[in-house]
Amino acid sequence: GSSSRPKYRLTILPGDGIGPEISKVALDVLCCISSEEGIDFEVQEKLLGGAAIDALGTPLPDDTLEACKDSDAVLLAAIGGYQWDNNEPHLRPERGLLGLRAGMGVFANLRPAVVLPQLVDSSTLKREVAEGVDIMVVRELTGGIYFGQPKGFGKNSNGEQIGFNTEVYSVSEIDRIARVAFEIARKRRGQLCSVDKANVLEASQLWRQTMTIVAKDFPDVELTHMLVDNAAMQLIRNPKQFDTIVTNNIFGDILSDEASMLTGSIGMLPSACVKNSGPGLFEPIHGSAPDIAGQDKANPLAMILSVAMLLKYGLGEVKAAERIEKAVIQTLDNGFRTGDIMSAGKKLVGCTAIGQEVIRAIQANH
């Protein structure tokens, strides 16, 4: 009977720039997978970022946060745009995202950087260096210098103006992100590289110490430590040496973006923000690309792969997720490309058209 069909309550946050157009494609894919796999979704759309500032005067309306916390999973497209860049800090789109992460408590940010064989030439790295790169960056997302107190502006002992922030981690914050990272490394190639700056920062010394303790519970995973400056170099020198990387909020911000750019196709990369139980937040790693918004030029594949991550990591619907992932690969194999990943001999299509190709590929493969 119909009661055996799983039914999930999702919130979608189209946000700004290309957000609405890639969200539309994502919803079409979700609709397709729903009928193909017999899974029901009830989707509500909410405002976040610039769109919320314009409509409601705040980047994170209470109603949006409540809806997200009350969902089974949240899908976010992208936020931000030039028109809000000169707003006061609390009226900027990013504040909505930071507040949403903190409010949902999604402390673990999973950012895969995978070089697909079909797109290896998009990388600025030499083919032999880029080929086969498959890194998962696990970034701590609700602690560290992003949220540490005290912070703000003040005066120093000379009476001069200062700006300050606090990098701070507690043992339990490090312990829980460590466990997420070890679990992920265990399901991958069993290698976890923890990145810190323990030769300078006390916060990093506690990080390294706690990682080493948690490692005892995961004897099947090999833990190594690397300094952040060296990691920034090694990602370029030989990215294939990395399997899973775990690091703090600010280093994760920098290194995950560096790792994603190694692939040369950030329009292809999804991400997940999760916690131990409760809804996760899924989003492409790319931004809102205001330059090309509304022109049907955006690459919706990272957003579609974010739907797959939502199904896999957020809802445990692994089969549905894998059908979407295969369909994306199939679409590339069929030669379809958006502008950002175009190369000679391929078929240039727009946002909507490539979305339809993915849907066709889902339907063609059971």
Next chain:
Amino acid sequence: GSSSRPKYRLTILPGDGIGPEISKVALDVLCCISSEEGIDFEVQEKLLGGAAIDALGTPLPDDTLEACKDSDAVLLAAIGGYQWDNNEPHLRPERGLLGLRAGMGVFANLRPAVVLPQLVDSSTLKREVAEGVDIMVVRELTGGIYFGQPKGFGKNSNGEQIGFNTEVYSVSEIDRIARVAFEIARKRRGQLCSVDKANVLEASQLWRQTMTIVAKDFPDVELTHMLVDNAAMQLIRNPKQFDTIVTNNIFGDILSDEASMLTGSIGMLPSACVKNSGPGLFEPIHGSAPDIAGQDKANPLAMILSVAMLLKYGLGEVKAAERIEKAVIQTLDNGFRTGDIMSAGKKLVGCTAIGQEVIRAIQANH
């Protein structure tokens, strides 16, 4: 008469690992340029890092710091090694370096990342991306999270252990590094990119604001701002977009190492740590490479180019500096390579031998 020959007092810090062998080559080059150019040097050697820990029980003996402060310029090779890695923090080689920077007050770290045409294939980047890269990273070196108070370990309101550090900048600290960076950009291609995380950090907001104010005094330089995560990506996507970058201590640590690895030949890159007046500290950006220490395999060219930077930025002896720089290029053009930059068809030589080739090239060109 002899009173017209300039005479400089230098301190050399050979440090650890390959430090002593590349220092020896550097002294030979200094000796050569002394007789070629009629400049006198009085060089004293002091202990720093692991060597100082072993001999005197501290990574920065008072005598070393006093000698450095009392010199016209300081040349440092490299510090660190596995045998000190498990020491307590205050007995680690790096502490000596941090103490030396702070003690000398050298707040501006200049880190060039240049892809030489002779070595473009050493880069893991595609030739067309790497070719012509010429970036100067100006890193703030005596402030920010490296030195900010309070820092340490403690308990949070739940009684749980925490580790914490403070990222803090005052207006005058930002102002003085800004002026150094604008002056450098002015002598280069007139473009200064200030890197921060102003969308999240208050310390970065003060940074951005102060950079913008100082920019008014340098109307001939174009100032842009970039977020650190984006900078980490753009360095890989299109490094040629950058001329001069200015950033804080920790972002500079990460981005300058990333930029240097783009060149593929970090054995070639010198750096300078300077202040408005008083002695500067000059050192190769590479580490102490304990794996190859004592085997005459190290590449001394970064150390030799650090001597050139010392002459140019530290003593104003531009002609002597340029003779050394030209001789290094000539040595590469003559086909000599150490192992780290070796490629097919070139002549593999050791540390001492390539040093002698540079000396020969200095002597051959007036």
